[in-house]
Amino acid sequence: MKSSTFLLVGLTTLALGVRLPSREKQLVVDAQKRSEVASVNLLCTSARAATQLRSTEMLVASAGKTIYPIIGYPQPPRSLPESSSPYLPKPGDLLINEILSNPAVGGVEFVEIYNHSQQTIDLRNIYIAAVNASGRTGTRRRVSETYLLIHPGEYRVLTTQPAVLEHQYPDGRPQTFIRMSDLPNFNNETGGVVLYDGQIMLDSLFYTPDMHSPFLTDHRGISLERQWLSSPALTPGNFRSAAVAIGGATPGYRNSQYIDGSEHLRFSLASKVFSPDGDGVDDWLEIRYELPEGGYMANIAIFNDGGLLVKRLFRNQHLASRGTVEWDGKSDQNRPLPIGIYIVVIEIYHESGFRKTFREAFALAVRSYD
Numbered sequence: 001m002k003s004s005t006f007l008l009v010g011l012t013t014l015a016l017g018v019r020l021p022s023r024e025k026q027l028v029v030d031a032q033k034r035s036e037v038a039s040v041n042l043l044c045t046s047a048r049a050a051t052q053l054r055s056t057e058m059l060v061a062s063a064g065k066t067i068y069p070i071i072g073y074p075q076p077p078r079s080l081p082e083s084s085s086p087y088l089p090k091p092g093d094l095l096i097n098e099i100l101s102n103p104a105v106g107g108v109e110f111v112e113i114y115n116h117s118q119q120t121i122d123l124r125n126i127y128i129a130a131v132n133a134s135g136r137t138g139t140r141r142r143v144s145e146t147y148l149l150i151h152p153g154e155y156r157v158l159t160t161q162p163a164v165l166e167h168q169y170p171d172g173r174p175q176t177f178i179r180m181s182d183l184p185n186f187n188n189e190t191g192g193v194v195l196y197d198g199q200i201m202l203d204s205l206f207y208t209p210d211m212h213s214p215f216l217t218d219h220r221g222i223s224l225e226r227q228w229l230s231s232p233a234l235t236p237g238n239f240r241s242a243a244v245a246i247g248g249a250t251p252g253y254r255n256s257q258y259i260d261g262s263e264h265l266r267f268s269l270a271s272k273v274f275s276p277d278g279d280g281v282d283d284w285l286e287i288r289y290e291l292p293e294g295g296y297m298a299n300i301a302i303f304n305d306g307g308l309l310v311k312r313l314f315r316n317q318h319l320a321s322r323g324t325v326e327w328d329g330k331s332d333q334n335r336p337l338p339i340g341i342y343i344v345v346i347e348i349y350h351e352s353g354f355r356k357t358f359r360e361a362f363a364l365a366v367r368s369y370d
Contacts (some may be wrong), residue, residue, distance in 0.1 A: 028099055057224045087121045093117035094202045096193055096233055097155065097226045098242070101186040101207065104221030107168045109186055110159040110251055111193055116229055123148040127168065128158065130184035131192030131206060140196060141182050148178070151368045157251045158183055165251060168221070169289060173252030189219070205233040213241040213318055214351050215297050223249035227294055227321075240294040243320035256320035257294030266290045266357060267346050267358045275366040276329035276336070287325040295323050299347040302327060305340055319348070329364055339364050 004318065059187055063190035098112035109129065115121055124147060127140040127282045143158065150156050152264050155176045159165050162177035212219050231238050243256035250256050258361070270286035287300065296319045302311040310331050327344075331337055349355040 007059045026178075044232055051253060070247070073231070077212060086125060087104070087117075087119040089117060089119070089121050089126075089197050089200075091200065091202050093119070093199075094121055094150070094195055095226065095229060096195060096203045097204065097229075098223050098250065098255060099186070099193055099207065100221075100223040100251075101191060102188040102219050102221075102325050104168065106164070107221055108159055108161045108164045110157050110165055110223075110249075111183070111186075112155055112157045112251055113150070113195065114226075114229070115154050116154050118152050120149050120151050123150055125197050126202075127196040127198075128184060129194045129196070130186050131204075132196060133187055133190040135192070135206070137183055137194060138196070140182070141184055143178070143180065145363075159251075169247055169251055172246055172250070173251075187242065203233055205239065207239065211239050211241075213297070214296055215318065216241055216244075217317060221248050223251075224346075225250065225255035225294070227257050227259045229258075232276050233321035241318065243294075243323075244318040245323065246320050256323075259293055259321055264290055265292055265356070269344075269360050269362055270324075272360075272362045273365050274329070274362065276364070277366045283328075285327040285329070285344070287327075287346070287360075288323075289319070289325070289346075290322045291319065291348075295352075296348050296350050298349075299345075300325060301345050303343045303345060304337075310342070337364060 009019050011185060025035060026313065034231050065147045093116060096111065097114040098110075100107075100110050103109055113126075123143040126143045127359045128143060129140045130138045132138065144327055155173070157165070158173070159177060160172060160180060160183050162179050167173055167175045181326050184193075189209045190207070192204065194204040207224055209219065211224055212222065216222060219241070223242045224245070225231065227238050227240060228235070233239065240257045242356040245258045267287065267289045270288060271282055274282045274285045298314050298319050300312075300314040300317075303315065304310050311327065312332060313327060313359045329337055341361060343359055345362050346358040346360075347355070348358075
């Protein structure tokens with residue numbers, strides 16, 4: 001208090017042009033310095049408090065090394081200020097892109113949503129509801145109680161246990177996973193899901209067992225994926241089984257059965273000569289493919305130049321709409337095969353009755369060794 005008094009007196013005296021004795025002048029200077037230090041300390045404390053506040057604006061729970069957002073705590077905006085007028089999405093802006101309603105033993109359900117608009121959407125205004133087998137819609141659950149954005153072209157995966165989902169599908173994108181403690185419960189085989197913005201229905205899906213590939217005998221752990229973003233979810237054939245070849249689901253990234261209209265029926269070899277000798281160059285035979293739609297199955301086998309079957313790569317395997325199949329040059333007994341000419345035979349078939357066989361010859365140039 002004494003320092004503040006001296007400072008006030010000193011500043012007033014100096015403002016009036018009164019000369020102070022040297023001792024009083026030194027007291028004023030000392031008090032002014034202490035005041036400046038106190039101001040700096042106050043600013044630093046405020047800065048630290050602001051930093052701590054910002055750091056607590058996004059509370060996270062860790063599972064292993066992965067960080068997941070917890071719904072119920074505010075998150076810092078990436079580009080849209082919270083004070084900005086929120087964009088009001090229209091039907092078709094926010095889509096149901098994938099659903100796993102029948103998880104494998106020990107697994108967990110999820111619903112993947114996709115921002116198909118050119119606007120950033122605040123998920124505080126979005127609600128999700130389950131539909132039972134008779135078509136009755138259940139209680140709507142808010143996706144987020146606090147500030148949570150989904151930007152154009154982004155995915156978000158709604159689930160109750162992100163760590164379990166990541167373990168079940170290690171190729172998933174855990175940074176897109178959102179933990180919802182009150183995600184609706186979905187029927188395993190027949191049911192539905194609806195997205196709302198307030199009272200506006202943005203998208204809806206009613207799923208049945210016959211949406212899955214008829215070649216699959218067990219649907220557990222296999223999600224239903226959307227093929228065409230521009231077509232309504234209820235368009236026949238728009239939702240199909242995720243490809244078993246990629247793990248049965250694609251949480252947080254492009255669907256295995258996604259079709260953008262440019263795909264053709266095509267199989268090709270990245271190189272017609274490969275040398276599995278471990279030198280890092282052409283160590284694998286790469287079979288690349290593109291399919292016009294989802295739902296294709298494949299048998300892929302390798303024969304030597306004498307027509308003898310040496311390796312069966314796929315047997316009745318459910319394919320993605322595009323991908324790569326690799327072979328390491330070893331037999332079904334896991335033995336390195338000798339150099340020579342080989343033939344890959346690819347047989348594909350579809351539930352529509354379509355069937356086609358491709359054959360490609362290639363050379364194994366150097367014998368592989370373990």
